[in-house]
Amino acid sequence: MSSRRSFRISVPASSANIGPGFDVLGIGLSLYLTLDVSVDPKHSKDSDEDPNNCLISYEPSSQGFSHVPLRSDENLITRTALYVLRCNGIRSFPSGTKVHVNNPIPLGRGLGSSGAAVVSGVVLANEIGKLGFSKQRMLDYCLMIERHPDNITAAMMGGFVGSYLRELSAAEMERKEIPLSEVLPEPAGGADTGLVPPDAPMDIGRHIKYDWCKEIRCIAIIPDFEVSTAESRGVLPGAYTAKDLVFNLQRLAVLTTALTRSPPNPELIYPAMQDRIHQPYRKTLIPGLTEILASVTPKTHPGLLGICLSGAGPTILALATHNFDLIAEEIVARFSKEGITCSWKLLEPAYDGMTVTQT
Numbered sequence: 001m002s003s004r005r006s007f008r009i010s011v012p013a014s015s016a017n018i019g020p021g022f023d024v025l026g027i028g029l030s031l032y033l034t035l036d037v038s039v040d041p042k043h044s045k046d047s048d049e050d051p052n053n054c055l056i057s058y059e060p061s062s063q064g065f066s067h068v069p070l071r072s073d074e075n076l077i078t079r080t081a082l083y084v085l086r087c088n089g090i091r092s093f094p095s096g097t098k099v100h101v102n103n104p105i106p107l108g109r110g111l112g113s114s115g116a117a118v119v120s121g122v123v124l125a126n127e128i129g130k131l132g133f134s135k136q137r138m139l140d141y142c143l144m145i146e147r148h149p150d151n152i153t154a155a156m157m158g159g160f161v162g163s164y165l166r167e168l169s170a171a172e173m174e175r176k177e178i179p180l181s182e183v184l185p186e187p188a189g190g191a192d193t194g195l196v197p198p199d200a201p202m203d204i205g206r207h208i209k210y211d212w213c214k215e216i217r218c219i220a221i222i223p224d225f226e227v228s229t230a231e232s233r234g235v236l237p238g239a240y241t242a243k244d245l246v247f248n249l250q251r252l253a254v255l256t257t258a259l260t261r262s263p264p265n266p267e268l269i270y271p272a273m274q275d276r277i278h279q280p281y282r283k284t285l286i287p288g289l290t291e292i293l294a295s296v297t298p299k300t301h302p303g304l305l306g307i308c309l310s311g312a313g314p315t316i317l318a319l320a321t322h323n324f325d326l327i328a329e330e331i332v333a334r335f336s337k338e339g340i341t342c343s344w345k346l347l348e349p350a351y352d353g354m355t356v357t358q359t
Helices: 041-047 076-087 113-128 135-145 149-157 179-183 229-234 242-258 266-272 289-295 324-337
Strands: 005-016 025-039 054-058 097-102 160-165 205-210 217-223 304-309 316-320 342-347 355-358
Touching (some): 025 217, 054 076, 076 135, 135 149, 135 205, 149 160, 316 324, 324 342
Antiparallel strands (some): 005 025, 160 205, 217 316
C-alpha cells in the first residue's frame, strides 16, 4: 500500500485570438484554477462512493460552484483525467483520492475556463498515474479534447504564444470522435466505455513562445453575461475575402514583434491589433462592442496600447502600460450604457503556465 502524498496543480486563465491572431495567438493570464490533490489509502472510505475512487470538492467561491458535477465521470476535470489514465492502462483513481478545486476563472466569458479545466485534468492524470509526461506530451492529450490550441497552449506553456494544429495522417485520425465520449457514464457511453480509448498522437500541436515587453499589463473587463463558444462560432462566415485575410496577416506579422519591444509603441500596436475575421461578426452578441473597440484609443486614453475581444468574448482585453483604472472604468461605463454590468481585473502574463507543487 502506497503512502500518502499531496500536491497542488495551478493552471492559468488565458486570452485567445489577440487582435488579428484568430485561432493563433494566446496569452496565459495571472488568474489561476487550482487543484489541491491528496491520495491517502488509509482514508479510502471517503472516496468509495465515487465509481472511480475520487472525492471532489469545490471552494464555495468557485465559478459555477452551485451546478458543477461532483461525480468523477461527469466532472470535466476528472473525466479528462480518466481519459488519460485509461489510455495508459489505469482504470480509475487510486483509493483515497481527494481533489479540491478553487476556480476563480469566469465561465463562458472568453478567459479560457474550459481550457484550464482540460489542462488541469491532463496534469492530474499525469501526477496520479506517475506517467512522467513532458508538457508537450500532455499538450497532445489536451488537444484531443479541446481543439483550440491558442487557449490550451497558453494555459499549459504560459506567456505569449502562437500555435497551430498539425495536419494528422489518416491513420492518426482513424478515431475522430472526441475522446471524452469514451469516459462518459452509462448509458451515454455504453457498457464498454473507456476500455480502450483512442490515445493521442504525438506532437498534435506546434507552438512558439514569444518574448513579452514586461511593461505591458493586461486589463480584463468582464461583462456579467456568458457567450458560448458554439454561439460565437455560429455567427462567423464560411468564407472570407482575400482583402480581409491579408489585412489580418499583415497586422499579425507586426504585432508578434511589436509586443516584445521596449518601450512599447502604441502607434504601432494599436492599429496592429485590428481585426476583420471575427470581431465584426460577434458585435451582434456583445452590445456596445463596436463602439468600444473604435473609440477607446491611445489618444483618448494615454497608456493604452491596444484593445480586442478576449477569445469568443464577451470579455474585452486591453493592453496598457499605465492609467489602468481610467481605461477599465471607461469601458465599464460604455457597457453600462447598454445595461450591462461588468467587473475588471488587472493581470499579467502567466509566464510559467501550468505548475505542479508537491505539498
